Amino acid sequence: MSNYEPSKFTILVVEDHKFSRKALLNMLVQAGYENVLSAKNGEQAIEKLDNNQIDLIVTDINMPLVNGLELIKYVREGRTNTPCVTSIIAVTTLSDTNTIASCMSLEVDAFLVKPITVQNAQDQIKSAVTEPKKLYQQHLYRNVSTTVSLSNESAKETPDKPRIREVSSHIVHIEKLSELQEGMTILDDIFVTTGGCLLKAGTTLNSKLLRRLNELSKIIEVHPFYSRIDEAQLVS
Numbered sequence: 001m002s003n004y005e006p007s008k009f010t011i012l013v014v015e016d017h018k019f020s021r022k023a024l025l026n027m028l029v030q031a032g033y034e035n036v037l038s039a040k041n042g043e044q045a046i047e048k049l050d051n052n053q054i055d056l057i058v059t060d061i062n063m064p065l066v067n068g069l070e071l072i073k074y075v076r077e078g079r080t081n082t083p084c085v086t087s088i089i090a091v092t093t094l095s096d097t098n099t100i101a102s103c104m105s106l107e108v109d110a111f112l113v114k115p116i117t118v119q120n121a122q123d124q125i126k127s128a129v130t131e132p133k134k135l136y137q138q139h140l141y142r143n144v145s146t147t148v149s150l151s152n153e154s155a156k157e158t159p160d161k162p163r164i165r166e167v168s169s170h171i172v173h174i175e176k177l178s179e180l181q182e183g184m185t186i187l188d189d190i191f192v193t194t195g196g197c198l199l200k201a202g203t204t205l206n207s208k209l210l211r212r213l214n215e216l217s218k219i220i221e222v223h224p225f226y227s228r229i230d231e232a233q234l235v236s
Contacts, residue, residue, distance in 0.1 A: 006032035009129055010052065013038045014045040014059035014071065015091070024058065024116065031122050042066025046074060050081040056129050058089045058112065061099050062148050069099065069146035072106045076141050085133040089124055091116070094219045097196025098145075104199060105144045107135055107208055111215055127211075136206040175224050177217055182207050188225035192216070 011033055015021035021038055028036050037052060039045035043065040048054070057075065061068035068090065078084045090103045091112045103111070109128035112121060171187070174180060182205055190199040190213075198220065203209070205227075213220065 004126060004130060006125075007034045009033065009055040010035040010037065011056045011058060011125070012036075012045060012048055012052070012054045014040075014042060014057065014063070014068065016040050016060065016063040020060070024121070027116070027118050027121050028125075031118065031125075033125075042068060042071035042074075045071055046080055049075070054082050054086060056087040056089065056125065058091060058125070060091045061096070061103075067146065067148050069102050069106070069144075069148060072103065072108065073141060073144060073146055076106050076135070076138075083133075085135055087128040087131065087133070089128050094192075094216075095194060097192045097194055097198065099148060100192070100216065101196065101198050102144050102146065104209065104212055105137060105140050107137055108212070109208070111212070131208070131211075134208075136208060172227050172229060173224060174227050176222060177213055177220065180205055180210060180213065180227065181229075182210060184227040184229055186225070186227050190225075191221045192219045193221050194219070 011028060013021060013024050013028070013036065015024060015038070021040065025036055025038055037048055037054070039048050041063045042059070045057070045059065046066065049057075057071075059068040059071055072088055072090065074080055075082060075086055075088065076084050087109045089110045089112050090099075090108045091114065092099055092103070093114050094100075100111070109131050110124040112124050172184065185202065185204045186199060187201055189197045189201050192198050198216070199209070
């Protein structure tokens with residue numbers, strides 16, 4: 001982190017609104033990023049990724065032709081010339097819970113929440129480009145929905161949905177997010193306060209997901225639930 005130098009990173013900004021795109025580009029230049037490219041939609045972004053060495057993608061979600069979720073999925077599944085572990089920041093709103101859940105499954109490296117401020121952009125970019133380049137959920141990518149919906153009226157699933165149980169596992173009662181640990185498998189869906197499901201029961205937590213949950217803690221509905229630790233992962 002101490003050797004972090006903005007001028008060494010090449011950033012691709014993907015945003016269909018001209019004013020927003022220029023505003024973010026100006027923020028990055030003022031912050032010391034010298035190598036900044038831009039695209040007005042996901043289709044143009046893929047072309048840029050195939051012809052340039054990109055260290056970080058900052059993408060809006062609601063765009064024509066190829067939307068932001070489709071773009072992220074293309075990258076994570078290795079369908080562009082850029083490495084699938086390339087750092088990605090999703091630009092979104094905290095009310096767009098379906099999109100946030102898809103971004104979580106596709107292992108974005110940070111969220112940039114609208115309205116964007118210079119300080120927030122700097123902090124999230126630094127976090128994204130310095131985060132370890134490792135993916136944990138490749139087996140989930142294929143089933144991630146890339147449909148963009150700005151509705152936040154997602155209904156909760158029934159609370160009496162059967163929880164996952166395994167005899168060979170240690171069940172932990174979780175009362176606050178800070179008690180979650182890497183390697184735990186959550187046994188209840190985690191919801192945001194508006195009702196949308198953020199993480200499905202059965203998701204095994206890794207360091208990247210824990211960081212995203214911490215970033216989104218203000219909009220997560222916190223109530224007691226259960227998680228599982230496989231016996232092989234227990235510390236003796």
